[in-house]
Amino acid sequence: MIRFEDIGLRYGSGPEVLSRINFTLKPGSFHFLTGASGAGKSSLLRLMYLGLRPTSGTITVFGRDVASLKRAELPALRRRIGVVFQDFRLLDHLSALDNVALPLRMAGAAEAEIREHVVELLDWVGLGDHLDAKPPTLSGGQQQRVAIARSVISRPRLLLADEPTGNVDDSIGMRLLYLFEELNKLGTTVMIATHNEGLIGRFPHPRLHLDRGTLNLTPAGIGPSVAVATMAPPTPSAGLAGGVLGAGWSR
Amino acid sequence: MFHHRLDLPLVEDATGRFMVWIMAVMVYLGIIALAGALVLSGMAERWENGLTGRLTVQISPQPDDLGTGTGTEVDSVAPLVQRTEVALALLRATPGVARAEPITLAAAHKLLEPWLGSALPDDLPLPALIDVEVADGGGLEVPALADRLARSVPGARLDNHAAWLDDLRRLARTAQLVALAVVILVGAATLAAVVFAVRTGLAIHSPVVELLHLMGASDQYVARQFQAHIVGLALRGGAVGLGLGLVTLAVLAHAAGDVSSDMLPSMALTPRQWLALGAVPLVAAGLAAITARWTVLRVLAALP
Ligand SMILES: Nc1ncnc2c1ncn2[C@@H]1O[C@H](COP(=O)(O)OP(=O)(O)O)[C@@H](O)[C@H]1O
Ligand SMILES: [Mg+2]
Numbered sequence: 001m002i003r004f005e006d007i008g009l010r011y012g013s014g015p016e017v018l019s020r021i022n023f024t025l026k027p028g029s030f031h032f033l034t035g036a037s038g039a040g041k042s043s044l045l046r047l048m049y050l051g052l053r054p055t056s057g058t059i060t061v062f063g064r065d066v067a068s069l070k071r072a073e074l075p076a077l078r079r080r081i082g083v084v085f086q087d088f089r090l091l092d093h094l095s096a097l098d099n100v101a102l103p104l105r106m107a108g109a110a111e112a113e114i115r116e117h118v119v120e121l122l123d124w125v126g127l128g129d130h131l132d133a134k135p136p137t138l139s140g141g142q143q144q145r146v147a148i149a150r151s152v153i154s155r156p157r158l159l160l161a162d163e164p165t166g167n168v169d170d171s172i173g174m175r176l177l178y179l180f181e182e183l184n185k186l187g188t189t190v191m192i193a194t195h196n197e198g199l200i201g202r203f204p205h206p207r208l209h210l211d212r213g214t215l216n217l218t219p220a221g222i223g224p225s226v227a228v229a230t231m232a233p234p235t236p237s238a239g240l241a242g243g244v245l246g247a248g249w250s251r
Numbered sequence: 252m253f254h255h256r257l258d259l260p261l262v263e264d265a266t267g268r269f270m271v272w273i274m275a276v277m278v279y280l281g282i283i284a285l286a287g288a289l290v291l292s293g294m295a296e297r298w299e300n301g302l303t304g305r306l307t308v309q310i311s312p313q314p315d316d317l318g319t320g321t322g323t324e325v326d327s328v329a330p331l332v333q334r335t336e337v338a339l340a341l342l343r344a345t346p347g348v349a350r351a352e353p354i355t356l357a358a359a360h361k362l363l364e365p366w367l368g369s370a371l372p373d374d375l376p377l378p379a380l381i382d383v384e385v386a387d388g389g390g391l392e393v394p395a396l397a398d399r400l401a402r403s404v405p406g407a408r409l410d411n412h413a414a415w416l417d418d419l420r421r422l423a424r425t426a427q428l429v430a431l432a433v434v435i436l437v438g439a440a441t442l443a444a445v446v447f448a449v450r451t452g453l454a455i456h457s458p459v460v461e462l463l464h465l466m467g468a469s470d471q472y473v474a475r476q477f478q479a480h481i482v483g484l485a486l487r488g489g490a491v492g493l494g495l496g497l498v499t500l501a502v503l504a505h506a507a508g509d510v511s512s513d514m515l516p517s518m519a520l521t522p523r524q525w526l527a528l529g530a531v532p533l534v535a536a537g538l539a540a541i542t543a544r545w546t547v548l549r550v551l552a553a554l555p
Contacts, residue, residue: 051465053555071552079467089462093260102258106468 001027001158001189002048007057009043017043019213021057025158025191030184032200033193035210041193042086044210045160048191049083050074062157079107082156082188084164088147090135096122096146097131103154121149125179126172140167148176152183159183161192165199173199258463259456259473261480266448270481274488274539275495277441278532281434282496285531288430289524295423299416306383306393308342308351310334311406312376335379338404342383347391354380378406441535442542445485449477449546464554474547481543482536489532496528 007021017040025031035041046052047059050066059066062077069077082103090099097118104114122131125145135143144167151159159180165173177192177199184190191208194200200207207218261267312331329337335353342351359377385391397409453460463473504519520528 049465051555075467075469075472077467078465081467083465085462089458091258091260091459091462093263094258102463103466105258106463106466106472 003060030205039210082151084161086162270484271488275491278492284433308381310379349386350384485536485539
């Protein structure tokens with residue numbers, strides 16, 4: 001799915017933000033990316049969603065060497081990657097509905113189909129009453145949920161989320177992580193950057209830990225597995241998430 | 252509730268109103284210049300049609316006619332009236348001449364009246380004039396005819412209006428070139444304004460443009476948004492410019508109608524020419540769209 005080989009990154013002539021990064025994400029895997037603020041999590045994700053080219057090393061995405069890609073091939077590749085940006089990056093002049101519809105419109109889906117799926121998903125993230133609200137009128141947590149809905153609406157093959165639970169309380173945070181898990185169960189490879197150790201401790205997924213630009217892998221199963229066992233899926237049930245995400249509205 | 256809106260909030264930009272006015276002014280100027288060029292070409296054509304195929308023979312009074320000569324010269328010339336008859340006979344006998352008629356003294360007086368007043372002295376030494384119509388089939392050798400006339404009739408000069416027509420043609424062509432230059436300059440300024448507006452829009456909305464880019468929007472997808480926006484503005488401005496232009500032309504045509512129609516050739520345009528004027532805003536909008544697209548694609552090419 002994604003392979004980083006000896007990746008190094010600097011911004012301009014600044015210090016090396018990432019150095020000698022090596023890892024492979026297998027298709028269908030679920031990883032957390034942890035590390036202190038400033039460790040380089042956002043930079044690593046930016047490399048993965050092709051928003052940045054590395055200073056050195058080779059990145060392979062969907063089996064293609066990024067350096068060898070033609071410019072015209074990039075949009076289609078990017079559309080298979082869903083991104084939740086740390087700062088949401090919602091379009092303030094568009095309603096929540098239109099924001100979430102954006103990836104489907106870009107892919108050229110039919111309007112009727114778009115509306116149905118978008119309404120269903122916004123309903124599921126608890127924004128069914130805010131379909132027409134513009135982002136500036138929404139709270140931070142609500143905006144975050146719109147951003148997440150937008151990132152998963154087209155069922156991307158790779159989902160990258162940068163601190164997606166940073167602005168919500170833990171119960172909503174759990175619920176969003178369950179949404180990502182549902183998506184993962186449907187085959188999407190997921191990587192979530194976060195420094196909220198408490199929240200991710202309840203999930204048994206492997207962690208990539210960034211420390212001053214270098215990466216260490218902590219295998220799966222670490223953390224209080226009890227919490228995972230006792231943690232009931234939030235309502236509406238994860239089954240509904242499966243229903244929403246499994247509706248076949250990918251393009 | 253779910254109407255399709257542009258992903259880019261271009262509508263709220265201040266550049267929008269500026270573009271509408273630029274477009275209005277440019278389309279207005281373009282229409283006036285184009286109308287000028289069309290009227291001029293029509294005039295030049297009518298003049299040419301009216302004048303080619305016509306010759307004028309002018310027979311100047313000689314010293315004898317003026318009564319100042321001593322009358323003792325051996326080779327004194329025949330009186331003006333006789334010389335005119337000779338010239339007429341010669342012209343009518345020349346193949347290729349359809350018609351040759353003298354312009355009467357009364358008619359000549361009438362032509363001079365505006366300049367000299369009605370109280371012309373009868374003995375004013377006016378040249379005799381002969382209006383010659385050339386047969387359509389051609390076959391008339393103008394230089395040879397001029398030569399023969401000059402030899403047979405003292406004081407006779409053949410005027411084929413060529414020099415005057417040449418001047419007229421040159422004037423019309425120059426005026427047309429000026430009109431064309433105005434259209435080109437106006438067009439170039441408009442397109443420069445479009446480039447400026449689009450670049451400004453891209454700069455103002457660079458976070459959104461970058462976001463769309465990262466989400467996998469093709470360059471064409473982004474360009475389409477700018478195109479649609481610019482075309483909307485251009486059509487609105489163009490409609491205003493077209494309206495103002497047509498009003499101006501109507502006022503001008505009205506004013507020209509008051510002037511003696513002999514002096515000012517008709518300013519009437521054919522339906523096809525009116526259509527050409529109506530197409531100006533559409534062409535402007537089309538060019539604006541192409542320019543907007545080209546500008547966006549060029550700027551986006553710099554993104555990773
Ligand atoms: N656009 C940028 N230009 C220069 N330096 C940057 C830029 N983005 C991030 N950095 C630097 O790179 C380092 C890692 O930042 P970041 O990837 O945002 O870390 P994290 O997401 O883990 O907080 C920081 O020192 C930050 O200052
Ligand atoms: Mg970050």
